[in-house]
Amino acid sequence: MAVAPPSSRIPIITLLLVLAISAVYSSSSSSSSPAPANGSDTDLAALLAFKSQLADPHGVLADNWTGTSFWHWVGVTCSRRRPRVTALSFSATPLFGSLVPHLGNLSFLSVLNITDANLTGSIPPELGKLGRIKYLRLEGNSLSSSIPTALGNLTRLELLNLSYNQLTGQISPDLCTHMPKLETISLAANNLSGQIPPYLFNNTPSLQYIHFGYNILSGPIPEAICNMSLLQYMSFGHNNFTGTIPINQNYSLPMLQTFHLYQNKFTGRIPLGLASCQYLEHFSLCYNLFLDIVPLCAVT
Ligand SMILES: *[C@@H]1O[C@H](CO)[C@@H](O)[C@H](O)[C@H]1NC(C)=O
Ligand SMILES: *[C@@H]1O[C@H](CO)[C@@H](O)[C@H](O)[C@H]1NC(C)=O
Ligand SMILES: *[C@@H]1O[C@H](CO)[C@@H](O)[C@H](O)[C@H]1NC(C)=O
Ligand SMILES: *[C@@H]1O[C@H](CO)[C@@H](O)[C@H](O)[C@H]1NC(C)=O
Ligand SMILES: *[C@@H]1O[C@H](CO)[C@@H](O)[C@H](O)[C@H]1NC(C)=O
Ligand SMILES: *[C@@H]1O[C@H](CO)[C@@H](O)[C@H](O)[C@H]1NC(C)=O
Ligand SMILES: *[C@@H]1O[C@H](CO)[C@@H](O)[C@H](O)[C@H]1NC(C)=O
Ligand SMILES: *[C@@H]1O[C@H](CO)[C@@H](O)[C@H](O)[C@H]1NC(C)=O
Ligand SMILES: *[C@@H]1O[C@H](CO)[C@@H](O)[C@H](O)[C@H]1NC(C)=O
Ligand SMILES: *[C@@H]1O[C@H](CO)[C@@H](O)[C@H](O)[C@H]1NC(C)=O
Ligand SMILES: *[C@@H]1O[C@H](CO)[C@@H](O)[C@H](O)[C@H]1NC(C)=O
Secondary structure, rough: OOOOOOHHHHHHHHHHHOOOHHHHHHHHHHHHHOOOHHHHHHHHHHHHHHOOOEOOOOOOHHOOOOOOOOOOOEEEEEOOOOOOOOEEEOOOOOEEEEHHHHHOOOOOEEEEEEEEEOEEHHHEEEEEEEHOOOEOOOOOOOOOEOHHHHHOOOOOOOEEOOOOOOEEEOOOOOOOOOOOOEEEEEEOOOEEEEEOOOOOOOOOOOOOOEOOOEEEEEEOOOOOHHHHOOOOOEEEOOOEEEEEOOOOOOOOOOOOOEEEOOEEEEEEOOHHHHHHOOOOOOOEOOOOOOOOOOOOOOOO
């Protein structure tokens, strides 16, 4: 059939007219104001900002992060359903420079894992916008300044590892109070000072691993820490803590395997409640000011 029947010609003309009008409308509106941000474009912009801030001597980003198909870029994982970044992961890849605040725009991110990578500068508070993040690992860099208070907004966080950096300042009172799923926290080997906030662990029932060793923390350790049903590993060694250890028959650490308090200024009696921790394998209390006989120092 060469000619369309009249009944279908009118809708086609109408359709063309509508398309022409909408094209004029959209071109005029895009010239007057920026188009609404497409999430995928925002992710691309965040990744390019991340790349632009880092010196990359092995050329990992320079050679691989080219074009715009970021879902094929090394270190980037995207959702199966849409081009949105869900994980950004580099380990032992030298990336010299600081983290850009734009990373806080990766709104689908659930894993940020940049370890042993020579990062410097401070942790951007904008990371507190990553509402879906579960694993935040930045250990083994040279990050400095204090831990941003805004990280306390990461309510889905399960693992936080900021160990082996040069972080200073105090731990924010609300760092973990809205993290009910937190299983692992390591802030070890930094230069964190001040007290551990007394309520830090009052709402972390899933905690299995706490490592705050090798800082200059002081004051008592929070009582809530001695009453955690899933806790397996607890280290406060090599700090400046004082006070007594509140573990007796009223507290409960049924899963505890490792307990390090060495090199502090704890006083009072050795916590007898430890005798009821049936899985305890490694513990070290040496170099403290306990009244009882202090066991020989053997950190195992
Ligand atoms: C967003 O932009 C990307 C790349 O520019 C495009 O592939 C995708 O279809 C856009 N998505 C939406 C929902 O507009
Ligand atoms: C980047 O690396 C990924 C994974 O190794 C690879 O599939 C991709 O082809 C690389 N892209 C470029 C432009 O080299
Ligand atoms: C983070 O990176 C380390 C080292 O590459 C890897 O072993 C680990 O599985 C990664 N974790 C996640 C949650 O991707
Ligand atoms: C992303 O984040 C940066 C810095 O936090 C901001 O300047 C930028 O406007 C944000 N939005 C988009 C769409 O890139
Ligand atoms: C970069 O980081 C690696 C791993 O942490 C470390 O061995 C290396 O000394 C660092 N390089 C510099 C120049 O800081
Ligand atoms: C956490 O998020 C809330 C709401 O978005 C905001 O008002 C608050 O300032 C954030 N807290 C921090 C410490 O950034
Ligand atoms: C945290 O980082 C330290 C230092 O690299 C590492 O030894 C430890 O296994 C990490 N723990 C977790 C649970 O990520
Ligand atoms: C902590 O501070 C001391 C004194 O400023 C410094 O010598 C040391 O290297 C710092 N340690 C870390 C892990 O940043
Ligand atoms: C320990 O936790 C249990 C259950 O959450 C609670 O009933 C008990 O009072 C706590 N004991 C102490 C000494 O805080
Ligand atoms: C440790 O605490 C004592 C007081 O108990 C204080 O004099 C000393 O300066 C502290 N050391 C550090 C490294 O903070
Ligand atoms: C246990 O708690 C009860 C009630 O709070 C208290 O009377 C008792 O002295 C506590 N026992 C120990 C050993 O602290």
